[in-house]
Amino acid sequence: MLRAFFALIKLSFLEAVRRQILHVMVLLSLVVIAVAGTVSFFDLGVQVKIVKDTGMVMILLAGALSVVFLLSGALFHDVEQRLLYPVLARPIPRGLYLLARYAGALGAVYLGMTLMAATLLALLWVHLHYLSTLAIVAVAFTYLEVALVGALTLLVSTFFTPAMTATLTLFLYLLGSLKMGYLHHLAERNTGFAKWAITAVSALLPNMEAFRFKDALVHDLTVPIGYLLMVAVYAVCYTAMCVAISVWRFRRREM
Amino acid sequence: MRAQWAIRTEGLTKVYASRHQTYTAVYNLNLQIADGETVGFLGANGAGKTTTIKMLLDFIAPTQGRAWLYDIPCTEPRARRQVGYMPEQPYFPRYLTPRELLHAHAALAGVPSREVKHRVEVALEMARADGFAHRPIGKLSKGMTQRVALAQALVGNPQLLILDEPASGLDPVSRVEMRNVLQALKEHGKTIFLSSHHLSEVERICDRVAIIHQGRLLAFGTPEELTQQTDRYVLVAEQVTTDAERALRQLCSGVRRDGAQVNAVTDGERVYEAVALLRQTGARLVSVIQQRETLEEAFLRIVQQTPSTEFTGEKAA
Numbered sequence A: 001m002l003r004a005f006f007a008l009i010k011l012s013f014l015e016a017v018r019r020q021i022l023h024v025m026v027l028l029s030l031v032v033i034a035v036a037g038t039v040s041f042f043d044l045g046v047q048v049k050i051v052k053d054t055g056m057v058m059i060l061l062a063g064a065l066s067v068v069f070l071l072s073g074a075l076f077h078d079v080e081q082r083l084l085y086p087v088l089a090r091p092i093p094r095g096l097y098l099l100a101r102y103a104g105a106l107g108a109v110y111l112g113m114t115l116m117a118a119t120l121l122a123l124l125w126v127h128l129h130y131l132s133t134l135a136i137v138a139v140a141f142t143y144l145e146v147a148l149v150g151a152l153t154l155l156v157s158t159f160f161t162p163a164m165t166a167t168l169t170l171f172l173y174l175l176g177s178l179k180m181g182y183l184h185h186l187a188e189r190n191t192g193f194a195k196w197a198i199t200a201v202s203a204l205l206p207n208m209e210a211f212r213f214k215d216a217l218v219h220d221l222t223v224p225i226g227y228l229l230m231v232a233v234y235a236v237c238y239t240a241m242c243v244a245i246s247v248w249r250f251r252r253r254e255m
Numbered sequence B: 001m002r003a004q005w006a007i008r009t010e011g012l013t014k015v016y017a018s019r020h021q022t023y024t025a026v027y028n029l030n031l032q033i034a035d036g037e038t039v040g041f042l043g044a045n046g047a048g049k050t051t052t053i054k055m056l057l058d059f060i061a062p063t064q065g066r067a068w069l070y071d072i073p074c075t076e077p078r079a080r081r082q083v084g085y086m087p088e089q090p091y092f093p094r095y096l097t098p099r100e101l102l103h104a105h106a107a108l109a110g111v112p113s114r115e116v117k118h119r120v121e122v123a124l125e126m127a128r129a130d131g132f133a134h135r136p137i138g139k140l141s142k143g144m145t146q147r148v149a150l151a152q153a154l155v156g157n158p159q160l161l162i163l164d165e166p167a168s169g170l171d172p173v174s175r176v177e178m179r180n181v182l183q184a185l186k187e188h189g190k191t192i193f194l195s196s197h198h199l200s201e202v203e204r205i206c207d208r209v210a211i212i213h214q215g216r217l218l219a220f221g222t223p224e225e226l227t228q229q230t231d232r233y234v235l236v237a238e239q240v241t242t243d244a245e246r247a248l249r250q251l252c253s254g255v256r257r258d259g260a261q262v263n264a265v266t267d268g269e270r271v272y273e274a275v276a277l278l279r280q281t282g283a284r285l286v287s288v289i290q291q292r293e294t295l296e297e298a299f300l301r302i303v304q305q306t307p308s309t310e311f312t313g314e315k316a317a
């Protein structure tokens, strides 16, 4: 079973690393990070801040967008192009297929993100001659964030067509990023059912703000370890929940 | 000990429901296919062959009824451990080569690691796909892809082969090759369940034939059981004079001179007259044979005898 799982992950990974969207995203981000790191600014402090800021934004943006575009059409095309039949005729549960599809695509995105992260960390090293733990932690949490976005995409894709899935996921992602500031405010100002509904929606939305350690990194703030742990657990649980519901949906699907 | 039935279905029914309509694609199908049997699944376009196969492989859930593969309910993944499946119009990732594809499928089928390489090469060779095993599948012709699909089905050395129109898209030579492969598998005691429109192919290799029409099983038996004697007699005679041949044409159709012999076809009513005529004119009668229906004729007869019962229903509001 484990070998079957890895074989499926490999197929999904091979498919994903061939996708143009991933190549474009990664190349573009690498160029932006490299430019931010090499063009001289007035002083080193400013330069380092700019490198950190641009680097983190680019890694997150490229990672999240790639994972949304790769996974929003994955299942749809597997079914539509009949690629799924020979695989599902094998003695493997459908859930395993879905899991592998997710893991393979995520792996491809992580590969791209690792290239960007390595570039960023190398530039910081060049400028500062040391690497802060926070820089590594901040990068690690973008990985978690992208995993969560991928799982959300997968879940949405069990309901909608690829274009709809990509749009809706990005919309939810945006809402999730506004969550704390905006939705809380909105809930406070409403009463009765409206308040209840807004609270429920904001509880269901992924809290994307929790992952943003960019500002802490740029301004050299410290982040308590307990908080980091909490965010990590939250990411894992939310991701697992999305994948679990996707599996449940996918198992009942007529092929 | 292996189960008695490789495939068993009980009242298997599939109703496709869209918003306004329901369509019964398969209705109350009862099949029992023994281990080691080769069974042809015949039906016109849209008869419900693929739908049945999809239910056997748990791609779709039956609306009613149940099915088992080797006594394991089809809904369980382990029911497919013994299965090699070839889809109708197969598609595979275009960038993979057949060899890479088969390596992946060997792992999916649970072939032990140390046997994978060997199994892949055996399957490629059996399906005659070894000649292009290193080219990307996207660059292969339809018939080549079909062979890759067969190799893919064979790679796990399955006891039960479920093949959905394996000969479609193949040229006559490849079709014969495909038949020879199936024949060899059959001799190795494999169970083969294949859907097809090529009735003469099916007739040659199948132990039994199931005829499905508008979702219903109309007949299930050996080709001998399904075909009947016809009212057609073939006469072969020698030393037939041109006058006699002309007279024969009045009684028979398809009179044809074939070297020293003359062949003629006639019905039961006129066969005695024709024989008498040949005697009188001094010809030598070589043989008179009553013809049997071909499977194709039997198929058409059985299907045409059945009143249309197409099930399209308005959905209850």
Ligand SMILES: Nc1ncnc2c1ncn2[C@@H]1O[C@H](COP(=O)(O)OP(=O)(O)OP(=O)(O)O)[C@@H](O)[C@H]1O
Pocket (backbone or CB within 6 Å): B016, B017, B023, B024, B025, B043, B044, B045, B046, B047, B048, B049, B050, B051, B052, B088
């Ligand atoms: N997903 C679906 N939704 C609605 N109807 C369907 C669906 N799939 C198949 N059908 C209908 O079910 C009937 C049987 O289809 P099926 O594919 O089983 O036929 P078949 O015997 O395999 O035909 P062919 O020889 O053309 O492959 C057809 O009338 C088809 O239109």
Ligand SMILES: [Mg+2]
Pocket (backbone or CB within 6 Å): B049, B050, B051, B088, B164
């Ligand atoms: Mg079909």
